[in-house]
Amino acid sequence: MSKIILIGSPNSGKSLLFNRLTGLSQKVANFPGITVDVATGKLASAPDLSLMDFPGTYSLQPISGEERVATEYFSKALDDPDVTQVLCLVDITRLEKSLYFTLQVVRECARHGKRALVVANMMDVLARHNIEVDLEGLAAEIGAPVLPISARTGDGLDAVNDWLRNPVENRSENTALAETPDTLLRGTAHQLAGKYGPRGDLLVKTQARLDSFFLHSALGGFAFFAIMFLLFQSIFTWAAPAMDAVEAGLGALADTVVPMIGPQLAKDFTSDAIFSGLGAFLVFVPQIFVLTFVIGLLEDSGYMARAALICHKPLRLFGLTGKSFIPMLSGVACAIPGIYAARSVDSPMKRLLTYMAIPLMPCSARLPVYTLLIAAFIPNTTALGGLVGLQGLAMFCTYFFGMMTGLIVTGLVSRTREDHYTDLPFVLEMPPYRLPALPPLLRNCWNRCRHFITKAGSIIFTVTVVVWFLGYFPNYGADLGASWLGQIGQVVEPLFDPLGLDWRYGVAIMTSFLAREVFVGTLGTMFGIEGADENMVPLVDQIQATGLPLASGVALLFFFAIALMCVSTLAILARESGSYRLAAKMFLAYSAIAYLGAIGVFQLVSLFTG
Amino acid sequence: MSTSLWALRAGDQGRITGFGDALAESYRIRLLELGFHPGETVSCLQAPAFGAPKVFRVANTVFSLDDEVATHINVETDLA
Ligand SMILES: Nc1nc2c(ncn2[C@@H]2O[C@H](COP(=O)(O)OP(=O)(O)OP(=O)(O)O)[C@@H](O)[C@H]2O)c(=O)[nH]1
Ligand SMILES: [Mg+2]
Numbered sequence: 001m002s003k004i005i006l007i008g009s010p011n012s013g014k015s016l017l018f019n020r021l022t023g024l025s026q027k028v029a030n031f032p033g034i035t036v037d038v039a040t041g042k043l044a045s046a047p048d049l050s051l052m053d054f055p056g057t058y059s060l061q062p063i064s065g066e067e068r069v070a071t072e073y074f075s076k077a078l079d080d081p082d083v084t085q086v087l088c089l090v091d092i093t094r095l096e097k098s099l100y101f102t103l104q105v106v107r108e109c110a111r112h113g114k115r116a117l118v119v120a121n122m123m124d125v126l127a128r129h130n131i132e133v134d135l136e137g138l139a140a141e142i143g144a145p146v147l148p149i150s151a152r153t154g155d156g157l158d159a160v161n162d163w164l165r166n167p168v169e170n171r172s173e174n175t176a177l178a179e180t181p182d183t184l185l186r187g188t189a190h191q192l193a194g195k196y197g198p199r200g201d202l203l204v205k206t207q208a209r210l211d212s213f214f215l216h217s218a219l220g221g222f223a224f225f226a227i228m229f230l231l232f233q234s235i236f237t238w239a240a241p242a243m244d245a246v247e248a249g250l251g252a253l254a255d256t257v258v259p260m261i262g263p264q265l266a267k268d269f270t271s272d273a274i275f276s277g278l279g280a281f282l283v284f285v286p287q288i289f290v291l292t293f294v295i296g297l298l299e300d301s302g303y304m305a306r307a308a309l310i311c312h313k314p315l316r317l318f319g320l321t322g323k324s325f326i327p328m329l330s331g332v333a334c335a336i337p338g339i340y341a342a343r344s345v346d347s348p349m350k351r352l353l354t355y356m357a358i359p360l361m362p363c364s365a366r367l368p369v370y371t372l373l374i375a376a377f378i379p380n381t382t383a384l385g386g387l388v389g390l391q392g393l394a395m396f397c398t399y400f401f402g403m404m405t406g407l408i409v410t411g412l413v414s415r416t417r418e419d420h421y422t423d424l425p426f427v428l429e430m431p432p433y434r435l436p437a438l439p440p441l442l443r444n445c446w447n448r449c450r451h452f453i454t455k456a457g458s459i460i461f462t463v464t465v466v467v468w469f470l471g472y473f474p475n476y477g478a479d480l481g482a483s484w485l486g487q488i489g490q491v492v493e494p495l496f497d498p499l500g501l502d503w504r505y506g507v508a509i510m511t512s513f514l515a516r517e518v519f520v521g522t523l524g525t526m527f528g529i530e531g532a533d534e535n536m537v538p539l540v541d542q543i544q545a546t547g548l549p550l551a552s553g554v555a556l557l558f559f560f561a562i563a564l565m566c567v568s569t570l571a572i573l574a575r576e577s578g579s580y581r582l583a584a585k586m587f588l589a590y591s592a593i594a595y596l597g598a599i600g601v602f603q604l605v606s607l608f609t610g
Numbered sequence: 611m612s613t614s615l616w617a618l619r620a621g622d623q624g625r626i627t628g629f630g631d632a633l634a635e636s637y638r639i640r641l642l643e644l645g646f647h648p649g650e651t652v653s654c655l656q657a658p659a660f661g662a663p664k665v666f667r668v669a670n671t672v673f674s675l676d677d678e679v680a681t682h683i684n685v686e687t688d689l690a
Contacts, residue, residue, distance in 0.1 A: 058640065058643050058644060059639075059640075059643045061639060061643075093670060094669070094670050094671040095669075095670070096644075096645040096668070096669035096670065096671055097644060097645060097669075097671045100643050101643070186642055186643070186647075190645070190647050190650075193645070193669060194669075197669065197670060198670065203670055204655075204667055204670060204672060207672060208655050208656075208667075208672075211655060211656050211665060211672075212655075212656065215656045215658045215662075215665065216658075217658055217659035217660075220658065305674075309658070309662055309663050309665070309674045310658070310662060312662060312663050312676060313660060313661050313662050313663075313676075316676070322663070425634075425637045425640070425675075425676075425678065425679045426663060426674075426675065426676040426678065426679065427640065427641070427644065427673055427674075427675050427679060428663070428673065428674045429644075429671065429672070429673055430665060430672040430673060430674055
């Protein structure tokens with residue numbers, strides 16, 4: 001089968017064109033650097049041809065590890081006899097940016113005997129502004145055909161399809177180019193862009209007008225907070241009901257299915273392992289969908305690049321970049337979409353730091369744990385003459401503590417890294433503002449959810465079943481305390497002793513590895529209270545009745561703020577970073593910090609409370 | 611007058627004269643590839659408060675650069 005490579009500079013519309021030509025759905029977004037790996041698909045019009053969507057690069061001379069992957073892949077492809085053609089996409093509205101790269105590609109094709117086709121994308125934008133460009137003249141100078149298209153509207157795609165199926169011999173024309181070294185090429189690109197690029201300020205004008213609002217020192221800051229506020233609102237108003245619906249739906253399904261099962265063991269397995277296991281990760285799906293959707297809207301409209309700019313300076317203090325902002329912000333709702341969003345952090349080193357910060361953001365699964373502990377240990381009174389509720393204040397401090405820890409960790413780690421100074425510079429292309437295209441966005445949300453369900457689902461499910469197994473046997477679920485899990489809890493009790501906690505809390509902490517909020521339910525079971533995750537009051541009373549010291553409560557809060565107790569996050573982290581070691585290391589490191597820190601906190605608070 | 615790109619305020623224009631020695635080679639190449647050529651006119655579109663990266667236009671493309679990069683790009687502001 002012969003292969004065609006699709007290559008071009010970042011944000012030029014490669015993925016959209018790829019989707020058009022193959023009928024597949026690669027992620028499309030108005031932010032440079034969205035595609036990070038190579039996708040392959042068959043041409044819809046000619047199934048014997050396969051097309052490969054490459055990540056965007058500004059040049060064949062890589063300056064970051066990530067780009068090196070793309071360019072090495074490209075040079076390997078050039079040596080592959082199956083690769084017959086190279087489709088090089090340029091954003092015609094910003095020719096300067098893509099032309100040097102195009103010339104390099106055309107030259108390499110000439111050297112390796114591949115056919116090159118240059119495709120000028122975004123012609124619809126030029127048409128809207130009545131700007132004309134001389135593509136024939138350009139084609140003659142670069143020595144490869146140039147076809148006008150709009151990947152958005154679909155104009156010109158037939159011509160591209162025709163060409164790919166029956167390429168006209170064009171190799172002879174670019175012999176002159178084959179000899180040209182990079183330094184000369186750069187000059188040529190510059191000169192050609194000046195000669196053939198679209199003239200006029202029209203294209204930049206709307207962008208500049210909107211920027212003077214969104215980047216205005218006062219108004220821009222206001223807009224920023226308003227948009228972030230809406231983002232969070234959307235999670236609570238759209239995702240929360242959907243999450244409840246998923247839980248209710250699964251519950252109803254379990255209620256109908258479980259009674260039909262005969263043997264008690266199978267019954268318990270279905271209701272507690274299968275349905276709880278499914279529930280444990282399906283509840284994340286609405287959140288992932290909604291967050292991906294809202295972030296996608298922001299990305300595709302072009303606002304994301306502005307948000308990155310606004311946050312760059314403060315985040316740089318902590319070794320991060322403005323591009324880390326959105327991933328970390330989504331981490332405040334849920335770490336999983338945050339980790340997905342970190343793809344758009346182009347510098348590998350900054351992305352690693354972003355991964356480290358995300359699990360420390362106070363995600364919504366921590367909320368029930370915090371609520372329980374604060375209700376049990378912090379008196380429901382007001383301070384400062386009734387201005388602030390003490391419990392609310394405690395919640396705020398716990399949230400703030402998590403975020404600050406995340407920043408401190410990245411700040412410290414970044415300072416120990418050698419490559420701190422040879423990293424990618426902050427040069428971010430400011431894409432024009434665009435009306436988001438909904439179909440690709442929705443398809444992408446769906447893809448994310450599917451990826452999560454298929455890739456993380458199996459890991460989460462396995463862990464759930466193992467934990468269930470340990471908690472169920474050998475006494476068939478009669479008494480969690482006497483189960484293997486309970487026995488393990490008793491064995492490891494000395495571990496929790498320095499926190500002033502008994503083995504029941506130990507078991508609850510161990511099960512919270514499935515998801516943090518499981519802590520509440522398990523603790524309820526240990527105290528013999530049904531449905532503690534629905535109504536916490538009896539459990540709060542129980543905890544208070546056992547006389548657990550305040551120091552233990554604060555130590556637990558500290559522990560949950562830091563520990564990476566979430567198998568879903570770990571699974572996605574391993575998948576996305578491509579490194580199980582990273583996930584394991586982060587889990588161990590954060591567990592150690594959480595545990596040792598909690599001991600310290602316990603001692604400290606005990607000192608004051610006697 | 612000869613200054614750095616970072617010194618431009620919103621609305622200012624300058625012609626690139628060269629790059630400072632402290633700028634890493636790889637950054638310099640990248641800037642050239644993006645269109646920051648000596649002789650090219652760059653205009654500063656936005657200079658947000660609090661030292662946030664500034665927004666510059668070169669040819670028909672708009673980039674934001676932070677001070678770590680922009681202070682090493684030399685520009686001439688007398689565009690006679
Ligand atoms: N108006 C218009 N917009 C387009 C066209 N082609 C792509 N876009 C938009 O340009 C943006 C970038 O598209 P992508 O397909 O993600 O670009 P890419 O080249 O794959 O980008 P990276 O993967 O980041 O390198 C998206 O917002 C698209 O909707 C076009 O022909 N006209
Ligand atoms: Mg892409």
